[in-house]
Every structure is written in structure tokens, then in C-alpha cells.
Amino acid sequence: MNYAGPAEETPARSGLDLTPFRGLRYDPDRVGSLAAVTSPPYDVVVRPDGLLHLESADPYNIVRLILPQAVTPTARNEQAADTLEHWLTKGVLTTDSEPGLYVYEQSDGSMLQRGIIGALRLSEPSDGVVLPHEDVMPHVIADRAALMRATSANLEPLLLTYRGNGSEAGTTAVIERTVESTPLLSTTTEDGFSHRLWAVTDPAELAEIQTDLGSHQALIADGHHRWATYLRLRAEHPSPSPWDYGLVLLVDTARYPLRVRAIHRLLHRLPVADALAALTGLFRVRRLDLPLADALAALADSACAGNAFLLAGDGAFHLVDHPSPDLLARTIPADHPEAWRTLDATVLHATLLDHVWNIPEDSPTDIAYIHDTAATVEKAERDGGTAVLLHPVREEVVRDLARQGVTMPRKSTSFGPKPASGLVLRALTV
Numbered sequence: 001m002n003y004a005g006p007a008e009e010t011p012a013r014s015g016l017d018l019t020p021f022r023g024l025r026y027d028p029d030r031v032g033s034l035a036a037v038t039s040p041p042y043d044v045v046v047r048p049d050g051l052l053h054l055e056s057a058d059p060y061n062i063v064r065l066i067l068p069q070a071v072t073p074t075a076r077n078e079q080a081a082d083t084l085e086h087w088l089t090k091g092v093l094t095t096d097s098e099p100g101l102y103v104y105e106q107s108d109g110s111m112l113q114r115g116i117i118g119a120l121r122l123s124e125p126s127d128g129v130v131l132p133h134e135d136v137m138p139h140v141i142a143d144r145a146a147l148m149r150a151t152s153a154n155l156e157p158l159l160l161t162y163r164g165n166g167s168e169a170g171t172t173a174v175i176e177r178t179v180e181s182t183p184l185l186s187t188t189t190e191d192g193f194s195h196r197l198w199a200v201t202d203p204a205e206l207a208e209i210q211t212d213l214g215s216h217q218a219l220i221a222d223g224h225h226r227w228a229t230y231l232r233l234r235a236e237h238p239s240p241s242p243w244d245y246g247l248v249l250l251v252d253t254a255r256y257p258l259r260v261r262a263i264h265r266l267l268h269r270l271p272v273a274d275a276l277a278a279l280t281g282l283f284r285v286r287r288l289d290l291p292l293a294d295a296l297a298a299l300a301d302s303a304c305a306g307n308a309f310l311l312a313g314d315g316a317f318h319l320v321d322h323p324s325p326d327l328l329a330r331t332i333p334a335d336h337p338e339a340w341r342t343l344d345a346t347v348l349h350a351t352l353l354d355h356v357w358n359i360p361e362d363s364p365t366d367i368a369y370i371h372d373t374a375a376t377v378e379k380a381e382r383d384g385g386t387a388v389l390l391h392p393v394r395e396e397v398v399r400d401l402a403r404q405g406v407t408m409p410r411k412s413t414s415f416g417p418k419p420a421s422g423l424v425l426r427a428l429t430v
Contacts, residue, residue, distance in 0.1 A: 016129060016162070016213040017121035019245060020099035020206055023199070024153070024425040025185070030092045032058045034187035038195075038422040041156055041222065042066040043140075046375045060092050062422030066147075066155050073143065077150035084151050095427065100201040101209060102424055103178045104249060106417050108193045113258070113417055114175050115251035116200075116209060117157055117424060122234050122246055129217050130160065131402040134224045135410040137362045144229040152428045154230075154247035156421035158223030162216040164252040170212030172255060174205045185423065195420055218250060219399055221258060221415035242428035249419045253395065260398070262390035263411040264376040265348070266368040268383065270357060272314040275386045278356050284322035292374060295319075296389070303391035307347045310389040313380030323347060331355045337406060339397055344390050345412040352388075361410065369411040 031037045036058035045051055045067060054063040068080040087093045102117040123129040148154070164172060183196040200206060220227055230246035237243040251258065267275070279285055288295050288310075295310055295317035302308035308321035331351040332341050340346055353359045359366050370376040373389060380387035393413050401408060 014129070015215045016218055016250070018101065018116065018118040018210060018213050018248075018250065019121065020101050020201070021119040021245075021247075021426050022099050023096045023102060023117075024093050024427045025096065026060070026422065027091055027094050028185070030090070031060050034185055034423070035189045037061050038187070038189055038420040039063040039066065041418050041421055043225070043369070044371050044418065046370060046372055046379075049375075060087060062155070065151065065153075066421055068147075073146060077146050080147055081150040084153065093425070096199065098201050100199040101206060102184075103175050103198040103200060104419060104423070105179060105183075105196040106193050106419070108191075108417070111259070111417070113251060113256045114179065115249050115256070116171060116175065116213075117197075117247070117249045117419075119154075119245035119426060120160075120248045120250075122230055122244060124231070125405070130227070131217060131219045131399075132224055132227065132407060133219060133398050133402040134408050134412050136224050136228045137410060139362065139364075140225045141228045141232060144225055145232050148229060148233055154426040154428070156226075156425070157247045157249040157419050158226050159221040159415060159418055160218040160223075160248050160250050161221045161253045161258060161415070162213070162218045162250060164216070164254045169208075171209045172252065174200060174209055177205075189420060193417060193420070195423060197423055213250065218248075219402055221251075221413075222418050223248075224410075247426040258395065258415045259417065260392045260395050261371070261414040261416065262392040263414045264370050264373060264390060265388040266370055266376050266379055266383075267357070267359060267366065267386040267388065268368065269366055270359065270386045271384055272311060272318070272380075272386050275311055275357060276318060279320060282324050282327050282356060283320045286319045288317040288319055290317060292317075292377065296373070299389065299391050303344065307342070307344050308391065309344065309348065309352075312377045312387040312389065313385055315381065323351065327351060327355075337401065337404060339401060340406050340408065343393065343397075343408060343412065345393075345409040348388065348390065349409040371414050 026034060026037055028034055037060050039045060039054050039062045051063060051067060054061050064083050065080050068076040070076040070079050104115055104117050106113045125132055178198045178200055181198060183198050186196045188194045234243045276285055288298055298319055299308055299310045302319060302321045306321060307323050311318040311320055328351060332346060349361055353361050361367060376387045398413055
């Protein structure tokens with residue numbers, strides 16, 4: 001058995017402990033193209049349309065592992081495990097010959113992001129090493145845990161951010177030296193992003209990275225449910241074991257700032273007319289007969305002055321703002337910081353979903369969380385539901401709340417660009 005991490009227990013570290021691992025990667029000679037086998041993270045795939053598109057792109061697309069399709073959850077997980085085993089046997093996926101950390105670069109012409117992929121030693125939120133900033137849904141954790149148990153693999157990396165000190169030494173120096181060499185792989189996905197990956201295996205460079213990161217803490221930018229899943233599975237296995245670590249991408253946002261976008265809500269069973277009627281006397285509502293881009297600009301302007309949302313699904317957009325102060329006083333918990341109480345996501349969940357529309361936030365039959373703005377509107381119009389579009393939160397607000405130990409409502413933010421799934425996996429047994 002091969003796994004990332006030392007053979008014996010090591011003392012707890014005060015910072016990030018990123019460990020080399022033997023990456024599991026596609027053999028480019030056995031797939032149509034590397035771009036065709038990649039996928040967005042499992043929770044970004046718009047279902048069912050995006051799922052079907054990815055499945056048809058290549059018979060070996062990673063979506064068959066991260067979102068297996070079968071009648072029951074047990075059958076889905078068994079199918080993923082069988083598929084992974086089959087691909088390993090056929091040599092579609094192969095294991096790198098030596099452990100390493102991986103420099104990962106994404107670029108779309110307007111932005112450049114570079115970071116390090118490795119196996120991170122898990123820590124509890126109370127340790128202050130990895131900071132979550134959003135609540136999670138138990139049924140999603142259960143689903144991801146069952147899939148990881150069945151496959152004994154980390155199928156896609158989480159996205160974590162940290163704030164470097166601006167030094168050209170340490171991790172930054174290793175990254176900048178590494179990208180001058182020939183990459184292990186290079187591909188461009190259909191969204192226009194180019195992706196390049198390099199392995200760092202030199203012991204001196206690995207030590208340089210580990211020493212540097214050991215003085216930093218990280219914020220979970222994307223992957224709260226997978227991080228919670230890592231923690232659950234670690235608790236199920238005696239330590240030391242491969243489950244003491246989880247696959248992550250670490251990005252220094254002082255050097256490579258991320259885009260922060262909102263995650264929108266699709267209310268399946270609530271028609272727009274009913275949603276608007278319930279707001280009478282509680283919020284100001286204005287109909288906007290505008291294109292999506294102009295409606296989002298109006299939302300951004302209104303959000304500068306207070307809580308604001310954009311409802312869609314009936315062929316128009318409806319700007320919802322100026323909530324009743326009495327309503328907020330009745331519905332927003334007072335035992336949280338002001339920055340949390342004034343979040344749009346807080347008002348959406350605590351006020352609109354819980355008290356005005358009476359929609360359970362953890363019911364997949366009632367609500368979906370979608371990253372793509374246009375797709376949210378299209379699905380609402382097609383299905384007769386209500387799209388609730390939000391304005392994004394600034395990264396500094398997210399980080400400040402996380403450092404206070406305050407979690408935002410689930411699916412409050414979308415940091416990106418997100419790492420493409422399928423470029424490097426981590427098998428917990430080899």
C-alpha cells in the first residue's frame with residue numbers, strides 16, 4: 001500500500017502540511033483528448049444537460065467517476081468503483097512513478113492562476129489551519145463520503161487559498177522556476193481556459209514548499225462538503241492512514257487573486273408570481289424588462305445600498321430590495337456579527353426562505369444551487385420555478401468572518417477559476 005504521509009505519527013504543525021503523493025493521471029494516448037475527459041467540479045455541473053454533454057464528450061470523461069449514474073446511491077457508488085478499477089486495468093489511468101507536488105496553472109487570457117496540488121494533512125476548524133466559511137448539508141457529505149469509500153480515492157481537489165507575504169522565495173520561487181520547464185500536460189477546455197501541470201519531485205524544492213506553507217493558514221474557497229467528507233472519513237480510519245490527508249489545490253491570492261462570484265438558487269416548486277405576491281409590503285419590487293447583463297448591472301447598483309436580489313423565471317427580471325427593517329429584526333439572528341447579519345445570503349436564507357416563502361434549504365426537491373447565471377434563469381423559465389440571483393461577496397468579507405469562526409450560509413460564494421477535475425487524482429491505495 002502506498003499513501004501520502006509519513007509512516008509514523010508526526011507532531012501537530014501550526015500551519016499547512018502539504019505532502020507529495022503519486023498522482024493518478026490519464027494516459028493521453030488512450031483517450032480522445034485531455035480536454036474531453038475533464039469536467040468542472042461535481043457541484044458545478046449543471047444537471048442533466050451538462051452531465052449528458054460531458055458523458056458524450058469522451059467515454060472516459062471523469063464525470064463518470066464524480067457523478068456516476070444509476071438507480072440507487074449504492075449502485076452509483078459501485079459503478080464508480082468498477083469504472084475506476086476498469087480504467088486502471090486498461091491503463092487509461094496510470095500512476096506517476098514517484099511522489100510529488102504538482103504545479104497547476106490556469107489561464108483564459110484575462111487572468112492567470114497558479115498554485116500547488118498536494119495531499120494536505122487534515123485539521124479541525126478549531127486548529128485554525130484550514131478555515132471554512134460556509135455551512136454544509138449533511139446529505140451531500142453522506143453522498144460524497146460513500147463515493148470516496150467505494151473508490152478509495154480523492155477524485156478532484158478542493159480549492160484552498162492563502163495569503164503569501166509577497167516574498168519571491170519559498171513556494172512562489174518553486175512555482176516560477178517550475179513553469180519555465182516542459183509541463184506534464186497542457187490542454188485547453190471548451191470554456192477557453194488553458195491548463196498546464198508540472199510535477200515537483202526534487203527533495204530540496206519539496207522541502208522549500210513545505211517549510212514555506214508550514215507558516216500559513218488557508219481559507220476553503222471551494223469544496224466545503226468535500227473537506228467535511230475528508231474529516232468524516234479520517235475519523236472512520238485508525239491513524240496513521242491515507243485518510244489523514246486530502247487532495248487540495250493551494251493558491252496564494254496575494255499573488256494570484258481569484259474571482260468571487262455568487263451561487264444562485266433555483267426554487268423548483270415556487271412560481272415567480274407566488275414568490276412576488278409573498279413579498280408585498282416586505283420588500284420593494286421593480287420589474288426590469290432588460291437583458292440579463294443589464295439586469296445584473298442593476299442588481300449590482302442596488303446591492304451597494306443594501307440587500308438586493310433578482311428574481312426570474314417568467315420572462316422578465318424583478319429587482320427585490322429595501323427589505324422592511326422590522327422584518328429583518330424579526331428574522332435575522334442577533335447573536336452574529338454585523339457583517340454576517342447583513343449578508344445577502346443571510347437575508348435570503350433566514351428571511352426569505354425560512355419565513356416568507358417557507359422553503360427548506362436542504363431539500364433537493366425544493367431548491368437547487370447553481371453557479372451558472374444564465375443556466376439558472378433558463379431552468380426556471382423552462383420548469384416554471386423561480387430563479388433567485390445574488391450579487392457576489394467580497395473575498396475580504398469572507399476571510400474576515402472565517403477568521404472569527406463565523407460560517408456563512410451554505411453556498412454563499414463561488415471562488416474561481418476552479419480546478420478542472422480529471423487532470424490529477426489521488427488514489428488512497430495503489
